[in-house]
Amino acid sequence: MRFSKRSDFLVSSPLYAFSKKVKEMEGRGVEVFSLGLGEPFYDTPEAIKKAGIEAIEKNQTHYNPAAGSMKLRQALAEKYQAEAANVAVSSGAKPILGAVFWSLLNEGDQVFLAAPFYPPFLQIIQSCGGQTILIDTKPSGFKMTVESLRSAFENSYQENPDFAGQKYLLVNSPNNPTGTVYDKNELKKIVEFCRENKITVISDECYNQFSAEKGFTLRGFSQDVIVINSLSKSHAMTGWRIGFVIAPKELVGVIEKFLENYLGCPCSISDAAALVALQTPALPDLTKQRQVIHAWLEKMQIPFASSEGGIFIFPDFADFMRSKKLKTSTELATYFLEKVQVATTPGISFGENYDTHLRLSYCLQGEKLREVLQKLEKAF
Ligand SMILES: Cc1ncc(COP(=O)(O)O)c(C=O)c1O
Known part of the structure; x- marks a missing residue:
């Protein structure tokens, strides 16, 4: 079979490839703690x-x-x-x-x-x-x-x-x-x-x-x-x-x-x-979660640009990667997944210059977020 040239542009992003890996782990009964989600933790009002x-x-x-x-x-x-x-x-x-x-x-x-x-x-x-x-x-x-x-x-x-x-x-x-x-x-x-x-x-x-x-x-x-x-x-x-x-x-x-x-x-x-x-108030902002994740990144001395909106932050793990001899953001995300069962999203998903970054989603309930960060800390 031959496919259209335009379909060649639709590659399976590392974002989705990595989340498949997470789903497989969950399928094997492993409890995965997620900083990888692209949605708020709330249920529909x-x-x-x-x-x-x-x-x-x-x-x-x-x-x-x-x-x-x-x-x-x-x-x-x-x-x-x-x-x-x-x-x-x-x-x-x-x-x-x-x-x-x-x-x-x-x-x-x-x-x-x-x-x-x-x-x-x-x-x-x-x-x-x-x-x-x-x-x-x-x-x-x-x-x-x-x-x-x-x-x-x-x-x-x-x-x-x-x-x-x-x-x-x-x-x-x-x-x-x-x-x-x-x-x-x-x-x-x-x-x-x-x-x-x-x-x-x-x-x-x-x-x-x-x-x-x-x-x-x-x-x-x-x-x-x-x-x-x-x-x-x-x-x-x-x-x-x-x-x-x-x-x-x-x-x-x-x-x-x-x-x-x-x-x-x-x-x-x-x-x-x-x-x-449209007549129901939108969900509250995640100011508290931002404070929690900024404080944690500072404590861990991981360079980051502060997140002022949305539900994500994109810190740079270059130093940590060097210390663990990890070469790519996918290896880094896999390391965290396997060591402490924390899911993140490899930076390479968002452009080729970002292979030392991870996208962390902080849209978890305050306590849960702290708990997952503590888990991640163990991998350090
Ligand atoms: C920037 C941006 N645009 C669009 C979308 C797609 O959202 P929807 O669920 O409405 O299709 C997303 C979802 O993650 C997004 O992050």
Whole structure:
């Protein structure tokens, strides 16, 4: 059998390969303590669960429009001071990312992306024909600045002076995997720079309920920014699969065609529950957990850039790796898994320059987090 060239871009990320290893261990009956999870420890709030049950009882189990029920699109539009025609809903932020890039990208179009990055970003962009231009943020404490963007932009012209395609910037703040939250003023400058240089901004705001500036959206700076978000993390609804995009109407029109043909509507039961979720407060921020993990990393003298939002932190274990003669982040994660049964995520999953890092997810209950860190400490 022969497969499409575009499918070659979809490699199985080390992130998923490593979590398979963890699942296998659990399958053998080993208790694994996880700092690897990509979701909050909370369960879905009761009112949302009830709304799902009611939707089933009322037989709201039929097809909805492909971009979600009009009621849900309207409710989201109100939240973002937009119109329903600016909103499309699908089965999580992931298919929305796919729909957005499928709709926008032509062969060779450029997408600027801060590295380290959430692995599907790269694969979705490349399989849709886009070219990613990575901006390494490690030297600047995992923060892209308007200067680092400008320099990547100018380099891209030097390398390809005849480039006539479109340019995009994908922003992810609070960030997966680093926990970086971009400063508002810096973001404003970045959006202005993009407007001046005809770069379309796409903002993945999936973690925007987990930071001091709860609910902050880049759409506040410009209605041209394409905003992607979901209820997965904000309302502990990862399995319900509701994500959405707020975008100019013409783009939403193309996305709708994509959804009609590739995916169909988001689950009608989840759609009904999402309406209630929008009236339910988002989960509390994880300030306490951040304090616990920062204090632990300091105590262990592991270099890190502090996590100010989201649910992750991305410390650098280079010294520890040297002392144990471990060569890669996968070897390091395996070491912790085998020695003390603590699961983490290898840094290589988030870009090739990060093979001495691990992504630690701190979205555990306070005491549980302390307990897992104590276990990890034993491996030192
Ligand atoms: C940055 C980012 N965007 C999108 C997603 C996908 O979320 P969803 O569960 O809504 O598909 C995730 C999930 O981990 C994420 O970290």
